[in-house]
Amino acid sequence: VYAINATHDASRRSWVESANAPDTDFPIQNLPLGVFRSDGGRARAGIAIGDQILDLAATLEAGLFAGAAADAAAAATAGPTLNPLMAMGNAASSALRSAASDLLRAGQDRRPPLVPMARAGMHMPAEVGAFTDFLTSVFHTARGGRLTRPDSPVPVNFRHLPIAYNSRASTVRADGAPVRRPNGQYRQADGTIGFGPCRHFDFELELALFVGTGNEMGEPIPLRAAPDHIFGFCLLNDWSARDIQRWEGQPLGPFLAKSAATSISPWVITAEAMAPFRAPAYRRDAGDPPPLPYLSHPTDQAKGHLDLVMEALIHTPGMRAAGAPPVRLTRTNFQHMYWTFAQMLTHHASNGCALRPGDLLASGTVSGPTDDSRACLSELALPADAKERSAFQLGDTDEKRLWLEDGDDIIFRARAERPDFVPIGFGTCRGRVAPSPAWPE
Amino acid sequence: VYAINATHDASRRSWVESANAPDTDFPIQNLPLGVFRSDGGRARAGIAIGDQILDLAATLEAGLFAGAAADAAAAATAGPTLNPLMAMGNAASSALRSAASDLLRAGQDRRPPLVPMARAGMHMPAEVGAFTDFLTSVFHTARGGRLTRPDSPVPVNFRHLPIAYNSRASTVRADGAPVRRPNGQYRQADGTIGFGPCRHFDFELELALFVGTGNEMGEPIPLRAAPDHIFGFCLLNDWSARDIQRWEGQPLGPFLAKSAATSISPWVITAEAMAPFRAPAYRRDAGDPPPLPYLSHPTDQAKGHLDLVMEALIHTPGMRAAGAPPVRLTRTNFQHMYWTFAQMLTHHASNGCALRPGDLLASGTVSGPTDDSRACLSELALPADAKERSAFQLGDTDEKRLWLEDGDDIIFRARAERPDFVPIGFGTCRGRVAPSPAWPE
Numbered sequence: 006v007y008a009i010n011a012t013h014d015a016s017r018r019s020w021v022e023s024a025n026a027p028d029t030d031f032p033i034q035n036l037p038l039g040v041f042r043s044d045g046g047r048a049r050a051g052i053a054i055g056d057q058i059l060d061l062a063a064t065l066e067a068g069l070f071a072g073a074a075a076d077a078a079a080a081a082t083a084g085p086t087l088n089p090l091m092a093m094g095n096a097a098s099s100a101l102r103s104a105a106s107d108l109l110r111a112g113q114d115r116r117p118p119l120v121p122m123a124r125a126g127m128h129m130p131a132e133v134g135a136f137t138d139f140l141t142s143v144f145h146t147a148r149g150g151r152l153t154r155p156d157s158p159v160p161v162n163f164r165h166l167p168i169a170y171n172s173r174a175s176t177v178r179a180d181g182a183p184v185r186r187p188n189g190q191y192r193q194a195d196g197t198i199g200f201g202p203c204r205h206f207d208f209e210l211e212l213a214l215f216v217g218t219g220n221e222m223g224e225p226i227p228l229r230a231a232p233d234h235i236f237g238f239c240l241l242n243d244w245s246a247r248d249i250q251r252w253e254g255q256p257l258g259p260f261l262a263k264s265a266a267t268s269i270s271p272w273v274i275t276a277e278a279m280a281p282f283r284a285p286a287y288r289r290d291a292g293d294p295p296p297l298p299y300l301s302h303p304t305d306q307a308k309g310h311l312d313l314v315m316e317a318l319i320h321t322p323g324m325r326a327a328g329a330p331p332v333r334l335t336r337t338n339f340q341h342m343y344w345t346f347a348q349m350l351t352h353h354a355s356n357g358c359a360l361r362p363g364d365l366l367a368s369g370t371v372s373g374p375t376d377d378s379r380a381c382l383s384e385l386a387l388p389a390d391a392k393e394r395s396a397f398q399l400g401d402t403d404e405k406r407l408w409l410e411d412g413d414d415i416i417f418r419a420r421a422e423r424p425d426f427v428p429i430g431f432g433t434c435r436g437r438v439a440p441s442p443a444w445p446e
Numbered sequence: 447v448y449a450i451n452a453t454h455d456a457s458r459r460s461w462v463e464s465a466n467a468p469d470t471d472f473p474i475q476n477l478p479l480g481v482f483r484s485d486g487g488r489a490r491a492g493i494a495i496g497d498q499i500l501d502l503a504a505t506l507e508a509g510l511f512a513g514a515a516a517d518a519a520a521a522a523t524a525g526p527t528l529n530p531l532m533a534m535g536n537a538a539s540s541a542l543r544s545a546a547s548d549l550l551r552a553g554q555d556r557r558p559p560l561v562p563m564a565r566a567g568m569h570m571p572a573e574v575g576a577f578t579d580f581l582t583s584v585f586h587t588a589r590g591g592r593l594t595r596p597d598s599p600v601p602v603n604f605r606h607l608p609i610a611y612n613s614r615a616s617t618v619r620a621d622g623a624p625v626r627r628p629n630g631q632y633r634q635a636d637g638t639i640g641f642g643p644c645r646h647f648d649f650e651l652e653l654a655l656f657v658g659t660g661n662e663m664g665e666p667i668p669l670r671a672a673p674d675h676i677f678g679f680c681l682l683n684d685w686s687a688r689d690i691q692r693w694e695g696q697p698l699g700p701f702l703a704k705s706a707a708t709s710i711s712p713w714v715i716t717a718e719a720m721a722p723f724r725a726p727a728y729r730r731d732a733g734d735p736p737p738l739p740y741l742s743h744p745t746d747q748a749k750g751h752l753d754l755v756m757e758a759l760i761h762t763p764g765m766r767a768a769g770a771p772p773v774r775l776t777r778t779n780f781q782h783m784y785w786t787f788a789q790m791l792t793h794h795a796s797n798g799c800a801l802r803p804g805d806l807l808a809s810g811t812v813s814g815p816t817d818d819s820r821a822c823l824s825e826l827a828l829p830a831d832a833k834e835r836s837a838f839q840l841g842d843t844d845e846k847r848l849w850l851e852d853g854d855d856i857i858f859r860a861r862a863e864r865p866d867f868v869p870i871g872f873g874t875c876r877g878r879v880a881p882s883p884a885w886p887e
Contacts, residue, residue, distance in 0.1 A: 134575070135616055140698060150697075160696055165639050166631050170698040171612040171705070175576055175800040176663050185664045187797035190607050190738065198606050200738050200796075222617050222707070223626045227886045249797070255601055256591075257581060257611040258699020261797040264612070266663070297631065297641045299885060355641075356628035356690070356702040357883065359616040442798065444740060445668045 009280050012036070012106045015427050019109045021119070023055030030420070030430025031055055033109050036102050037272035037432075038087055038237070041125040048085035048128045052105050053272050053432070056122050059105060063118040073097065074104030086132045087215075087273065091236045092362035094218045098236065099277050127271035129179045130239070131215060131363035136174040136267065137353060138211075138243060138367045139167050141344040145372035148384045152393075164293050166300070167344040167352050172243075173264035177365065179271040184436040186411065187265035188444065189249035198252070202441035205247035206409040210317045210380035210417055212339050213241040213367040214346050215273055222359040229303050231347035234360065238279065240270040240315070240417040240434035241367045247383055247408070269365075270417065270434035278429060282421035283308035287343045299355060300348050309345040314338050315371055315419040317380060322412035323404055331416055332400035334385060337371050337378035382408055413438050450721050453477070453547040456868050460550045462560070464496030471861070471871025472496055474550050477543050478713035478873075479528055479678070482566040489526035489569045493546050494713050494873070497563050500546060504559040514538065515545030527573045528656075528714065532677045532803035535659045539677065540718050568712035570620045571680070572656060572804035577615040577708065578794060579652075579684055579808045580608050582785040586813035589825045593834075605734050607741070608785040608793050613684075614705035618806065620712040625877040627852065628706035629885065630690035639693070643882035646688035647850040651758045651821035651858055653780050654682040654808040655787050656714055663800040670744050672788035675801065679720065681711040681756070681858040681875035682808045688824055688849070710806070711858065711875035719870060723862035724749035728784050740796060741789050750786040755779055756812055756860040758821060763853035764845050772857055773841035775826060778812050778819035823849055854879045 011017075012034065018025050019033040031037065031053040041058055042048045051058035062082040064070060070078045077097040081090040090098060108117050140146060143159055150158030162168065186202050193199045217236035220226050226234055243263060250262030286302060286309055295301070302309050315338065320331035344352075346366070354360055372380040379385045386394040386407050396405040409415070415438075419431040452458075453475065459466050460474040472478065472494040482499055483489045492499035503523040505511060511519045518538040522531040531539060549558045581587060584600055591599030603609065627643050634640045658677035661667050667675055684704060691703030727743060727750055736742070743750050756779065759772035785793075787807070795801055813821040820826045827835040827848050837846040850856070856879075860872040 169701050189797050264799040265797040356630050356706040358705040
C-alpha cells in the first residue's frame with residue numbers, strides 16, 4: 006500500500022479535460038472514492054475525476070471492468086456505502102484504482118459513464134460503526150493546556166502513547182450538512198450552572214482514516230501490519246462546544262461537547278493515492294522517550310507519516326453579503342503530528358479492541374508550531390503570552406471572532422505536493438453553523 | 447410504558463411448568479426477548495419462559511399471532527437482531543408481550559413451538575451501534591475518588607448532570623463469551639512505563655438500557671418523552687483494566703482500559719415487564735442542587751427509578767475444582783443510583799446527539815452505601831479507612847483476591863420483587879477471564 010506505481014505517473018493525463026487543470030484536486034493520479042446521488046437515482050459509489058464522477062455501477066454493468074477490478078467494483082456498488090469494498094482489503098481497491106486509471110487516461114477509447122459533480126449530491130462514503138478521536142499534536146495540546154494545566158500543559162502520557170477517546174459515530178455527516186449549535190450545561194459568568202445554547206462553539210481541523218479490513222476481538226494488529234488496515238483518508242471537523250466541554254469533561258473526558266455534529270469531506274483519498282506523499286515520522290526532541298517496541302516503526306516503515314498541507318477558512322454571513330471570499334484561518338501540515346496513523350491504529354487494537362471496516366480514526370487538531378498553523382479558534386484567540394482569550398481580526402476584514410457565530414461557514418481543504426508528482430487534493434469539508442433548536446415543550 | 451396491565455397479573459400461570467417455579471427468573475409475568483440459535487439453525491428471536499424459549503418465527507409461521515402482535519413478531523424475526531422491533535416503539539413490543547402471555551398462559555390449548563434453553567446458545571440481542579457508559583452512583587464515585595481526588599472525591603459536576611463517556615460497541619458480547627485479559631501500557635513499580643498484560647483487571651456491576659425508537663440528529667428528547675425511547679434492560683459487566691486506565695485516562699477519559707470486552711446478559715427485560723418495580727427517584731441530600739428544569743421529572747414520572755436487587759458472584763478455578771459454589775461479592779440495588787435512566791437518556795440527546803434503536807446506555811457501577819454493596823474489586827479491596835488496596839478474603843473460603851486472576855468467572859444476577867407481584871429475574875451475565883494473547887511477531 007506504500008508502493009508508487011503506474012497510477013502515480015506524472016505524465017499520465019485524462020481524456021476528462023477538467024482533470025488536467027493544474028489546480029484540480031482530482032487529477033487522474035488521485036481517483037478518490039465516494040458515494041453520490043444524482044437526478045433522483047439511488048445513492049451509489051463513484052470515483053472523482055476532475056469535475057466529473059465515474060459511475061462505478063454503470064461502468065461495471067457496461068462490462069468495462071474485468072477480474073480483480075470487477076470484484077472490487079461489485080463490492081463497492083453492492084449497497085449505498087463503501088464498507089464492503091473496505092472490508093476486501095487494499096489489494097482490491099488497488100485493482101479498482103488501476104482499472105479506473107486505465108479507463109480514464111488519455112488515448113483510451115472505451116468511455117465509461119460520467120456524472121457531472123454539479124448535478125450530484127454527496128453522501129457519507131461509509132457507515133461509520135465507530136468514531137475514535139485522537140490527540141496527537143503536541144502544539145495543540147501545549148496551547149490547550151497552558152491555562153488549564155499550567156504545571157504540565159502536555160500531559161506526561163502524551164509522548165508515551167497516542168491519547169484518544171471514543172467519540173460519537175451517529176452524528177458524523179458529509180460535507181455541507183448543517184451544524185446546529187448544541188444546547189448544553191455550562192458554568193455561567195455568575196458561577197451558577199445553566200442550560201442553553203453553547204456560547205463557545207469551535208471547529209477543529211483534523212485528518213481521519215477509514216479502517217479497511219478489521220481485526221477480530223482479542224487479536225492485536227502489530228505495527229508492521231497496520232498499513233494493510235488503512236483504507237484511506239478524509240478531512241474531519243470535530244465541532245467542539247468548549248463551554249460544555251469545560252464543565253462536563255472531568256473525570257471521564259469529552260462527551261456532549263463533541264457529539265452534536267462531526268463533518269467529513271466526502272471523497273476518500275486512498276492510502277495508495279497518498280503513497281508519493283509519505284514522510285518521515287515526527288522528529289522527537291532529544292529528551293523525549295523513545296516509543297515502546299510495539300509502537301516503534303520498523304525500518305521499512307520509516308516513511309509512515311504524511312506530508313499534507315491543510316487549511317481552514319471562514320466565510321461569515323458578512324463576507325458572503327459583501328461578495329467577499331472566505332478568509333484563511335489556518336495553514337498547517339499533517340507532518341506536525343507526534344504520532345503516525347499506523348501508531349494510532351496499532352495502539353487502538355493493542356488491547357484486543359476490534360476495529361471494523363468503515364471505522365473512523367481522527368488525528369486530533371492538526372496544529373503546528375507557528376501562529377498561522379493554529380488549527381482551532383481556541384488556539385487562535387489565545388496569543389502566546391496572553392492570560393485569556395480575546396476576539397481576533399479575520400484577515401483584513403473588519404470582522405472579529407472569538408467563537409463561531411450562527412451562519413458562519415467553516416471550510417477545510419488539503420493538498421499534497423511533491424516534486425515530480427502531480428499534486429492531489431482532498432476536496433472540501435464544509436459546514437455552516439445553524440441556530441440551536443428551541444427546547445421542546 | 448409504565449402501565450401495569452393484565453400481563454403482570456400475579457394469578458396468571460403458564461402451561462410451561464418450569465415457569466411457575468417460585469425461583470425462576472422467567473415466569474409468565476416477565477417474557478424477556480432474546481436471540482438464540484439451536485440445533486444448527488439460524489440465529490432468531492425468542493421469548494424466555496421458564497427453562498424454555500418461545501420460538502417467535504415458528505409461532506408467527508403457525509399463524510398464532512394476529513394484528514399488532516403479528517407485525518411486532520414479524521419485525522422481531524426479520525433478521526438475527528431485535529433492532530427492527532426496537533425501532534417500532536414500545537406499543538409494538540407491548541402487543542407482542544400481550545399475545546405471548548395469552549399463548550403461554552395455563553388453560554390455553556394453542557401450543558406455540560418451544561425450544562429448551564439447554565439446547566440453545568444465546569447471541570447478542572441487538573446490533574449495538576453505540577455504547578455509552580455513565581457514572582451515576584455517588585457511592586462508587588466517592589470511593590473511587592477518595593485516593594485519587596482527595597480534595598473532591600465526588601466531582602462538582604456529578605450532582606448537576608449524569609456524567610458519561612462514549613465507550614466501545616464493537617467488543618460488547620453476550621453472556622458466556624470469554625474475556626481476554628488485555629495488553630496495555632501502564633506505569634510499573636519502578637516508575638517506568640511498560641506494555642504487557644493488565645495486572646489490575648476488574649469487573650463493574652452495571653445495569654444497561656436498550657434504546658427503542660431513536661431521535662433525529664439535532665432533535666432533543668424531553669424528559670417526559672424519554673420512557674417512550676427505553677425498550678428494555680440487561681445486566682452489563684464493564685470489564686476494566688485499572689492500571690491502563692490510571693495511565694491513559696487523563697485528559698480525555700477511559701479508552702483502552704474499557705474497550706477490550708464488555709459482557710451483557712442476553713435476555714432483554716422489557717420496560718413494561720419492569721412496570722411494577724418502578725420506584726421513586728434518588729433522595730438527594732438537603733445541600734444538593736436540584737436538577738435543572740430539563741432534567742426534572744414531571745410529577746407523573748415520580749416513579750422513574752427501578753427497584754432491582756443486583757448481585758455479583760465470583761467462581762474461581764479453585765472453587766470449581768473443589769466443587770464449591772460461587773461466592774457472592776456484592777448485593778446492591780439500582781435505586782442507589784443518583785440519576786434515573788430517563789434523565790441519562792434525555793441528557794444524552796440534549797445536545798442533539800442522535801440515539802438509534804439498539805444503542806446501549808449503561809448506568810455505571812451500581813454501588814450502594816454499605817460495604818456489602820460495593821460493586822467492583824477496586825472498591826471491595828479498599829476498606830473505608832485504608833490508605834491502599836489489599837487482597838480480601840472471598841467468603842469463608844481460604845482464597846483471596848485483589849484483582850481478577852485468569853480463570854475467574856464473574857457472574858451477575860438481578861431480581862425484582864414487590865408484594866402482590868410475581869418476582870422476575872434477569873438471567874445471568876457471565877464471563878471467564880482468559881490469559882492475554884501473546885504479542886504478534
